[in-house]
Amino acid sequence: MGSYRNALVAVVRQELADARGAARAVLAAAETARGEAQHRRRLVRDAYSTCLHQLAEARDSTRRDIQRRYQYETAKLAGNVRRLAALSATGAAGAPWRLWAPSEPERGSRPGLIRVGTLALDDSAPLPALIPLLDAAHLELTGPAPIVDGIITGLLLRSLGSTRPGDVQLTVYDPEALGGTLASFAPLGISFVGPGGLGPMLDEVVEHICRVNETVLNDAPRTDPWRVVVLLADVDDLTDGQRAQLDRITRTGVACGVHLIARGLRLTDHPSVLRLWLTTDQTAGCDVTGDLEIRLDPPPPTDQVVAFCRATAERMRAGPPPAQLADLQPATLWAESSKDGLTAPIGDSTDGSLVDVPLGDDPPHALIGGPSGSGKTNLIYSWLAALATRYGPSELAFYLLDFKEGVSFARFVPGPRDPSWLPQVRLAGINVNGDREFGLAMLRHLAEELRTRAQAAKRVDATKLSELRAEDPTGVWPRIVAVIDEFQVLLGGRDAVADEAVTLLEDLARRGRSQGIHLILASQDVSGIEALWGRSGLVGQFTLRIALPKARRILADNNLAAAVIPRHHAVVNTESGTAGANVVVRLPDAGDRLVWRTLQRRLWRMRPDGCEEPRLFDGDAVPRLPPSCRPAGPVPDATTPVGSSPGAVLGERIDVAARPARLRLGRMPGRNLAVLGTRTDEACDVLAAAALSLAAQGPAHFSVVCFDPDAGRAAARLVAELPSADWYDDLAELPLLDIPHYVLGYALDAGTDAAGLRRLLTDGPEQRTHVLGWWRSVARLRDSLGGPGARLDPIGAWVALDVQGADLAPLYPQPGGPAWYPRARRALFFDRSVHRTPEVIIPYEVNSDHT
Numbered sequence: 001m002g003s004y005r006n007a008l009v010a011v012v013r014q015e016l017a018d019a020r021g022a023a024r025a026v027l028a029a030a031e032t033a034r035g036e037a038q039h040r041r042r043l044v045r046d047a048y049s050t051c052l053h054q055l056a057e058a059r060d061s062t063r064r065d066i067q068r069r070y071q072y073e074t075a076k077l078a079g080n081v082r083r084l085a086a087l088s089a090t091g092a093a094g095a096p097w098r099l100w101a102p103s104e105p106e107r108g109s110r111p112g113l114i115r116v117g118t119l120a121l122d123d124s125a126p127l128p129a130l131i132p133l134l135d136a137a138h139l140e141l142t143g144p145a146p147i148v149d150g151i152i153t154g155l156l157l158r159s160l161g162s163t164r165p166g167d168v169q170l171t172v173y174d175p176e177a178l179g180g181t182l183a184s185f186a187p188l189g190i191s192f193v194g195p196g197g198l199g200p201m202l203d204e205v206v207e208h209i210c211r212v213n214e215t216v217l218n219d220a221p222r223t224d225p226w227r228v229v230v231l232l233a234d235v236d237d238l239t240d241g242q243r244a245q246l247d248r249i250t251r252t253g254v255a256c257g258v259h260l261i262a263r264g265l266r267l268t269d270h271p272s273v274l275r276l277w278l279t280t281d282q283t284a285g286c287d288v289t290g291d292l293e294i295r296l297d298p299p300p301p302t303d304q305v306v307a308f309c310r311a312t313a314e315r316m317r318a319g320p321p322p323a324q325l326a327d328l329q330p331a332t333l334w335a336e337s338s339k340d341g342l343t344a345p346i347g348d349s350t351d352g353s354l355v356d357v358p359l360g361d362d363p364p365h366a367l368i369g370g371p372s373g374s375g376k377t378n379l380i381y382s383w384l385a386a387l388a389t390r391y392g393p394s395e396l397a398f399y400l401l402d403f404k405e406g407v408s409f410a411r412f413v414p415g416p417r418d419p420s421w422l423p424q425v426r427l428a429g430i431n432v433n434g435d436r437e438f439g440l441a442m443l444r445h446l447a448e449e450l451r452t453r454a455q456a457a458k459r460v461d462a463t464k465l466s467e468l469r470a471e472d473p474t475g476v477w478p479r480i481v482a483v484i485d486e487f488q489v490l491l492g493g494r495d496a497v498a499d500e501a502v503t504l505l506e507d508l509a510r511r512g513r514s515q516g517i518h519l520i521l522a523s524q525d526v527s528g529i530e531a532l533w534g535r536s537g538l539v540g541q542f543t544l545r546i547a548l549p550k551a552r553r554i555l556a557d558n559n560l561a562a563a564v565i566p567r568h569h570a571v572v573n574t575e576s577g578t579a580g581a582n583v584v585v586r587l588p589d590a591g592d593r594l595v596w597r598t599l600q601r602r603l604w605r606m607r608p609d610g611c612e613e614p615r616l617f618d619g620d621a622v623p624r625l626p627p628s629c630r631p632a633g634p635v636p637d638a639t640t641p642v643g644s645s646p647g648a649v650l651g652e653r654i655d656v657a658a659r660p661a662r663l664r665l666g667r668m669p670g671r672n673l674a675v676l677g678t679r680t681d682e683a684c685d686v687l688a689a690a691a692l693s694l695a696a697q698g699p700a701h702f703s704v705v706c707f708d709p710d711a712g713r714a715a716a717r718l719v720a721e722l723p724s725a726d727w728y729d730d731l732a733e734l735p736l737l738d739i740p741h742y743v744l745g746y747a748l749d750a751g752t753d754a755a756g757l758r759r760l761l762t763d764g765p766e767q768r769t770h771v772l773g774w775w776r777s778v779a780r781l782r783d784s785l786g787g788p789g790a791r792l793d794p795i796g797a798w799v800a801l802d803v804q805g806a807d808l809a810p811l812y813p814q815p816g817g818p819a820w821y822p823r824a825r826r827a828l829f830f831d832r833s834v835h836r837t838p839e840v841i842i843p844y845e846v847n848s849d850h851t
């Protein structure tokens, strides 16, 4: 029993032990599981918080990113809008009041927008709030009268300040304050309309619109100023008729430059009506700014308005300022073709639009007239500038000649201070008033060019320049514009120069039209025009007339326009001056040298390769003997061949190419030269130039005799410079040579061996001994040759200095001698064997110090 109990106890104990063991194991497992679960929970919690953290960070960084982008984009957009605003409301239209000043609009630009306040965008700098008015809208403003009136004052000041004086006309209907509201604008001469005047005023505006529409229908651009009609009504008590008229103006006004600014009056619904309403005393809403609220600008200070209006009224009284030279320039330089003609503006009309002047097949040539000081030179400068900026050197060539005393065309050619030149200029003549021969030379040159062109045209069956250019696209056929200022000087004087000049002018005027050669003749003197009057065929070709103030006889007799135009204006008439074809032009001031130089340098830098310097003829300059006419290098020896008739250079010919005048000295009787006159320096220069140029051409010996102590130094210097020369005191000592031998005799009339001289003159040339002698008068030359009855045949050529034409009669084939009145540094050269009439030359300066 006991053992059974024991056994039972043992079993129970065992079972309990097992059960405890199992329970412990379960507990341990449960605890492990719990531990694991807690671990997992911790992990999850950690992960969760990491995740939260990361999300927060990502969210923050994204938010920061978005904000940055937003700020960047808004700053960019605001910048763009600000730039656009600055472009849309320039100068006085957009500047804040503290910086405000009136601004001149650019030529041809259209009115922009006007600032009324600012638009606040978050915390970025406020943007200007702009609204349209001129050429764009009517405005209807709603709000307390004093504040709206301040806005209107600002709008008007900006509109007036950003247009030219007189471009905006104000009409103010102010029945309550009787004009007092906008009284500060009174100096501008605005029309104030009182209580009973609304109906007539509206009727008048409607009439005005009808008139403008008529001109637009005629295709003419609108030239009337803008009409801004301010209606300050406190009650909308319009009659039906007035309302109808107002509605008509609202619908049609903007297109005709009529704009309404209404306070207290409802304008009819129309796309051109813009409404602005006050939301508080300082803010407003507006159709064009949408939801964005406008922070209104304060009204402009009254002092500023008054000062502006007074200054503008003053400017209107003084008249509009002249246009600028720069305004005549095109947007792109040298972009035009002259194939069909040349068109360039010379100034503007009163509405600011440029006035183009044509030159081509019709009208082909121009006549400019105006008394001294009326601005002819200035007009020519402006015209040349406008042409030279449009047409490059392959399209246009200028030949410029000024017969006035002065150097007006000198600016176009290189000078000591400015190496640039106007690339289109081929030739410029200045100080030519004494040298009409140069004018003739230019006309001869143009006549030659005319012939060349006519022949080229004939070859390709063309009748005018445009056809020639079409047939010969690789040829260079620029249009030629020849300007002759004070051309009456050329035609004055009843002599051979005038006769030939008129004949050449007539030919050029008649045939130049089709060959692209255009003449512009200017004259201050009615006599110049009258000189032409006798040649109706010539005058008739000059269908383009430009008359400066007080010009007479340029326009038709019944056309009095030139008498009434103000200073710095011109009448341009392309129909030979007939009344009814006048266009009045305001001329720019083209006199400023710096402005001109800047422009010329720009064109000069653009010049094509090979563009040659223009030929300058300056009547006041003395040409130097060209280096090619001086002996250089080793002395040619006797074996060097001598040409059959070496040419002695005597001076510069007055021609376009500035060629030297040469005297051929062949082995023929009479091939001697007599220099005649008392101007020692010039006589020495002529002899020296002749001798040096002969020495430069081959072997030759020179024998120098000098009977005038005043010429001694020049003669000695010449002996020193000549490669082979000897000084003799007497003609009897001269050697006989078998190379060309030139006897240079200074003051031969003072020599004693008259018989020896006669022998030399008569027999020398056939033995290649030529006398180049200086006699101080024709009578003394005759004495040297044997007295009053002596034959002058041995003198085949002569150069006369200060000798009157009549005194030259014995040396001249025509009775009475040549028409010649001596001029300083000019000589008359006659070579019996080549000349029909003598030619004027300029003795070269051989040594600048005349020693």
Ligand SMILES: Nc1ncnc2c1ncn2[C@@H]1O[C@H](COP(=O)(O)OP(=O)(O)OP(=O)(O)O)[C@@H](O)[C@H]1O
Binding pocket: 322, 370, 371, 372, 373, 374, 375, 376, 377, 378, 379, 404, 524, 568, 569, 587, 588, 589, 590, 591
């Ligand atoms: N459009 C202009 N605007 C301003 N000044 C001008 C204008 N036209 C001419 N002038 C000035 O008037 C003066 C005379 O002009 P310009 O020399 O062109 O006259 P002109 O008719 O050629 O005179 P003249 O025949 O005596 O030489 C010059 O000082 C010139 O600067």
